[in-house]
Amino acid sequence: MKFEFAELPYAYDALEPHIDKQTMEIHHTKHHKAYFEKFTAALNDSEYADKSIEEIFANISKAPAVIRNNGGGYYNHNLFWHCMSPNGGGNPTGRLAEAINQKFGSLDEFKTKFNEAASNRFGSGWAWLCVKSDKSLSICSSANQDNPLMDVADCMGTPVMGLDVWEHAYYLKYQNRRPDYIGAFWNVVDWKSIGERYERLISQ
Amino acid sequence: MNLKLMLSASLLMAAFTAFSQSETKEKKPRVKPTRSQSTSASDRVNQRDRPHPLKPARFISEWMTPSSELKFNNLPYAYNALEPVIDSKTVEIHYDKHHRGYYNNFMAAVKGTELEKMPISRIFANISSHSSAVRNNAGGFFNHVLYWQNLSPDGGGEPSGELGKAINSTFGDFKTFSEKFSEAGKSRFGSGWAWLAIDLNTGELFITSTANQDNPLMNTAERRGIPILALDVWEHAYYLNYQNKRADYITAFWKKVNWPDVEAKYNGYKDMREEMKK
Numbered sequence: 001m002k003f004e005f006a007e008l009p010y011a012y013d014a015l016e017p018h019i020d021k022q023t024m025e026i027h028h029t030k031h032h033k034a035y036f037e038k039f040t041a042a043l044n045d046s047e048y049a050d051k052s053i054e055e056i057f058a059n060i061s062k063a064p065a066v067i068r069n070n071g072g073g074y075y076n077h078n079l080f081w082h083c084m085s086p087n088g089g090g091n092p093t094g095r096l097a098e099a100i101n102q103k104f105g106s107l108d109e110f111k112t113k114f115n116e117a118a119s120n121r122f123g124s125g126w127a128w129l130c131v132k133s134d135k136s137l138s139i140c141s142s143a144n145q146d147n148p149l150m151d152v153a154d155c156m157g158t159p160v161m162g163l164d165v166w167e168h169a170y171y172l173k174y175q176n177r178r179p180d181y182i183g184a185f186w187n188v189v190d191w192k193s194i195g196e197r198y199e200r201l202i203s204q
Numbered sequence: 205m206n207l208k209l210m211l212s213a214s215l216l217m218a219a220f221t222a223f224s225q226s227e228t229k230e231k232k233p234r235v236k237p238t239r240s241q242s243t244s245a246s247d248r249v250n251q252r253d254r255p256h257p258l259k260p261a262r263f264i265s266e267w268m269t270p271s272s273e274l275k276f277n278n279l280p281y282a283y284n285a286l287e288p289v290i291d292s293k294t295v296e297i298h299y300d301k302h303h304r305g306y307y308n309n310f311m312a313a314v315k316g317t318e319l320e321k322m323p324i325s326r327i328f329a330n331i332s333s334h335s336s337a338v339r340n341n342a343g344g345f346f347n348h349v350l351y352w353q354n355l356s357p358d359g360g361g362e363p364s365g366e367l368g369k370a371i372n373s374t375f376g377d378f379k380t381f382s383e384k385f386s387e388a389g390k391s392r393f394g395s396g397w398a399w400l401a402i403d404l405n406t407g408e409l410f411i412t413s414t415a416n417q418d419n420p421l422m423n424t425a426e427r428r429g430i431p432i433l434a435l436d437v438w439e440h441a442y443y444l445n446y447q448n449k450r451a452d453y454i455t456a457f458w459k460k461v462n463w464p465d466v467e468a469k470y471n472g473y474k475d476m477r478e479e480m481k482k
């Protein structure tokens with residue numbers, strides 16, 4: 001399959017002051033781009049060249065580390081950019097809001113659980129909101145560039161929201177204060193886009 | 205030259221008290237260094253009538269201190285002393301926030317448990333049976349102590365003495381060694397450490413890397429050994445100055461390696477393998 005490295009859906013400074021311009025720029029043009037380049041280079045002429053990324057992830061335990069790390073890094077950041085928006089924040093609506101209330105009790109309780117998953121992930125990794133195969137919601141986290149689509153994941157599912165908690169995602173602005181970064185994420189979280197992914201998944 | 209030696213010696217002094225109780229508690233008899241342990245730096249220390257930093261007994265007491273008595277010691281240099289290799293703000297946050305956080309969390313994790321009286325080396329030797337709070341914070345505390353000791357404003361160059369010989373015989377030459385070590389640091393994906401360690405079974409030097417705050421003393425390590433040179437490759441160790449360019453940070457790191465400290469660790473620890481296995 002042919003993979004592309006897309007522009008951000010907003011300007012690098014669009015998420016200021018919650019996420020600073022320099023962080024966004026380096027994160028996208030250096031980190032994300034390097035994952036993309038290493039991933040596509042590793043795919044070339046490999047047995048994975050014709051597969052979809054979902055197929056690759058579903059058998060990632062048999063793939064070399066270069067595919068796992070860079071394929072994950074490529075996919076996860078694509079999702080991440082679409083979980084934030086300059087018009088973000090506020091509350092989810094529609095069926096996602098109903099599902100969150102039903103599963104977690106309230107938006108606040110959901111946020112508390114998600115914050116815990118993101119703060120407690122030791123080292124580098126991601127926190128996720130996933131839709132499981134029975135269409136229920138679940139919160140989890142994974143190490144490094146793993147994700148819940150990978151057969152190695154503790155929690156399996158399709159992520160609709162991902163939060164990068166590698167230090168590179170926040171260190172220039174927040175340094176050691178990861179909880180402050182997580183708090184700031186809720187000011188830019190793109191519920192509209194997350195809600196659309198959720199509705200697409202449950203109607204499949 | 206003398207100034208450099210004196211600095212090295214005082215750094216060693218500052219360094220080796222990092223794990224142990226304050227000097228006042230244990231007054232050990234001073235023993236003249238044996239020929240193989242003798243270096244100019246250590247002679248200088250003896251001339252100034254201080255305990256010998258290379259004496260194995262000191263290293264044993266350093267490792268054998270009950271965990272609850274471990275102290276969070278001052279950095280052996282100013283925050284800006286490693287500029288421009290490591291910037292002042294990074295050293296300050298790294299030491300005062302990250303490292304201190306690991307220390308405090310480690311103390312909290314052992315408090316009131318049987319681990320309070322256990323030396324940290326024994327905790328590592330059985331780390332698979334302890335909680336992740338103990339594993340992450342004991343590792344985080346210990347690894348950073350090593351890291352700060354391994355660096356010096358006066359660092360750089362190449363090791364000499366027994367360590368220099370051992371590096372040459374194990375890796376061929378210093379250049380090959382430093383390239384392999386750098387590669388271990390670069391290729392550790394995510395957060396972690398690169399290490400030069402003494403194999404617990406054979407006494408050989410080897411290079412390895414570990415994830416997060418693990419280290420080669422842990423019984424979960426791929427190859428177990430006593431670490432003598434530590435390189436932190438968590439992004440917090442370099443991001444303010446180098447951002448995504450970890451390779452540049454690693455290249456610069458060599459300019460500040462405190463070889464007298466690494467040599468002292470090698471000389472002090474190489475006969476302690478049996479102690480560290482328990």
Ligand SMILES: [Fe+2]
Pocket residue numbers: 027031077164166168169
């Ligand atoms: Fe990232």
Ligand SMILES: [Fe+2]
Pocket residue numbers: 298302348436438440441
């Ligand atoms: Fe660190």
